[in-house]
Amino acid sequence: MNSRRRAAALAFTLLFVTATAFAQPLPATVTLEDVIRLLNERSPRTVADRASIDVTAADRIVAAEQARVAQALSQRRLQVRQAFATLLSRQQQLSVIQDSLADLQRVQDVVRGRAEAGERSDYDVARIEIETERVRVEMMNAEADVDDAAGQMATLLGFPGWSPRATGTLDPSADVPTDVEALWATAQQRRPSLVAIRQQQAAARGGLFLAQRERLPVPAFSAGTQMTQSVTGTSTFLGFSMPLPFFDRGQGAIAKADAQIRAQDLALEAELAEAHADIERATTVLAKRRAALSELETRVVERVPTLRRMSEDAYREGGADILELLDAMRSVKDIQIAHVQQLESAKLAEEAVVSVAGLDAQ
Numbered sequence: 001m002n003s004r005r006r007a008a009a010l011a012f013t014l015l016f017v018t019a020t021a022f023a024q025p026l027p028a029t030v031t032l033e034d035v036i037r038l039l040n041e042r043s044p045r046t047v048a049d050r051a052s053i054d055v056t057a058a059d060r061i062v063a064a065e066q067a068r069v070a071q072a073l074s075q076r077r078l079q080v081r082q083a084f085a086t087l088l089s090r091q092q093q094l095s096v097i098q099d100s101l102a103d104l105q106r107v108q109d110v111v112r113g114r115a116e117a118g119e120r121s122d123y124d125v126a127r128i129e130i131e132t133e134r135v136r137v138e139m140m141n142a143e144a145d146v147d148d149a150a151g152q153m154a155t156l157l158g159f160p161g162w163s164p165r166a167t168g169t170l171d172p173s174a175d176v177p178t179d180v181e182a183l184w185a186t187a188q189q190r191r192p193s194l195v196a197i198r199q200q201q202a203a204a205r206g207g208l209f210l211a212q213r214e215r216l217p218v219p220a221f222s223a224g225t226q227m228t229q230s231v232t233g234t235s236t237f238l239g240f241s242m243p244l245p246f247f248d249r250g251q252g253a254i255a256k257a258d259a260q261i262r263a264q265d266l267a268l269e270a271e272l273a274e275a276h277a278d279i280e281r282a283t284t285v286l287a288k289r290r291a292a293l294s295e296l297e298t299r300v301v302e303r304v305p306t307l308r309r310m311s312e313d314a315y316r317e318g319g320a321d322i323l324e325l326l327d328a329m330r331s332v333k334d335i336q337i338a339h340v341q342q343l344e345s346a347k348l349a350e351e352a353v354v355s356v357a358g359l360d361a362q
Contacts, residue, residue: 024042026038026159026162026164027164028164028165029164029165029166029167030084030164030165030166030167031166031167031168032081032084032166032168035080035081035084035153035157035164036077036080036081038157038159039073039076039077039080039156039157040073042157042159043076043157043158043159044158045076045158046073046076049069049072049073050069052065052069063199064196064199064200066199067192067195067196067198067199067200068196070192070195070196070361071192071193071195071196073192074192074193074355074358074360074361075355076156077355077360078351078352078354078355079156080153080156080157081351081354081355081360082348082351082352083149083152083153083156084153084166084168085170085344085347085348085351086149086152086344086348087146087149087150087152087153087164087165087166088166088168088169088170088344089149089170089340089341089343089344089347090142090145090146090148090149091146091165091166092170092340092343093142093145093337093340093341094139094142094143094145094146096333096336096337096340097135097138097139097142097333097337098139100135100329100332100333101132101135101136101139103329104128104131104132104135104329105132107128107312107325107329108125108128108129108132111124111125111128111322112125120322123322124321124322127322127323127326128322128326131326131329131330135333147163150162150163150164150165151163170340170343170344170346170347171343172290172293172346172347172350173350176286176350176353176354176359177353178283178286178287178353179283180279180280180283183279183283183353183356183357183359184275184276184279184357186357186358186359187275187276187279187356187357187358188272189358190357190358190359190361191275191356191357191358191361192358192361193271193275194268194271194272194275194358195361197264197267197268197271198268200264200267201261201264201265201268275356278356279353279356279357282349282352282353282356282357283353285349285352286346286349286350286352286353289342289345289346289349290346290349292342292345292346293342293343293345293346296338296339296342297339300335300338300339301335301336301339304332304335304336307328307331307332308328308329308332310328311324311325311328311329311332312325
């Protein structure tokens with residue numbers, strides 16, 4: 001199959017599979033497993049990359065192309081996993097703001113009632129109404145952030161018009177280790193970038209073998225019959241020929257193949273060094289993100305319910321004014337949002353470790 005036919009076949013395959021993917025309804029709510037399955041089975045970019053394997057089949061570099069596609073898919077899988085975590089975080093931050101707005105509206109009704117009874121001033125009413133409207137605007141921006149995060153994930157998967165909602169948890173996973181040597185042992189076998197370079201090494205060695213074989217002279221045999229007209233008769237002939245490589249012994253092709261092998265060997269050494277450093281970086285970041293999360297939860301987040309109760313009791317009993325109550329309510333909201341953001345940071349760091357070590361390689 002020539003290159004034009006291969007390109008046409010690739011285009012037809014991509015068009016057919018993409019049309020089929022769009023014809024099937026996409027889920028409105030997804031888990032992490034759902035989005036990874038969509039990436040593997042229905043994403044147009046994944047379909048296009050895998051179709052390229054068929055195009056290169058005739059060029060004897062299928063294994064190298066498969067490794068390249070696996071590496072590209074691994075990179076997109078990391079992006080999708082992190083986009084899912086970000087969407088989940090934005091949804092939870094929106095939920096915190098919605099709860100805060102509900103609390104403000106509840107307190108606002110109390111303040112209004114007490115102002116009508118002459119127990120609170122109109123200033124208290126105006127101040128809490130302004131704060132309520134400010135948080136309402138904050139909620140509108142948070143809703144936009146959720147839509148943006150959903151759109152980012154839809155873009156990565158290649159599904160226009162899709163705005164999913166994520167279900168799952170941002171809690172730390174016990175399945176993601178931070179032991180560098182254990183991760184390095186796994187990465188050497190499963191990290192897609194290393195697998196890809198080793199396949200390219202194999203292709204380069206195959207090129208050297210082919211160049212060495214093609215430099216050998218190939219004998220040619222011929223045989224047949226010949227009829228003459230001037231003197232009626234038939235003669236039979238046999239022939240044998242062999243090129244003698246006095247000047248061209250295939251040195252150029254062999255030298256080129258040798259250079260390609262050396263280049264791939266150096267590329268592997270560089271990738272090994274970079275991969276090990278990448279694992280060290282990712283595990284260090286993950287350990288510190290988890291430590292910060294633990295510190296925040298034990299020293300700050302656990303005290304939020306007490307802070308909320310004390311602030312409302314103090315205002316109700318006259319021990320605090322409206323500004324102190326609003327400051328406490330704002331602090332509660334900010335702490336809860338900071339907790340969600342720290343959970344997201346730790347989850348993004350986990351996904352980075354999963355990717356650099358090839359833990360999710362398929």
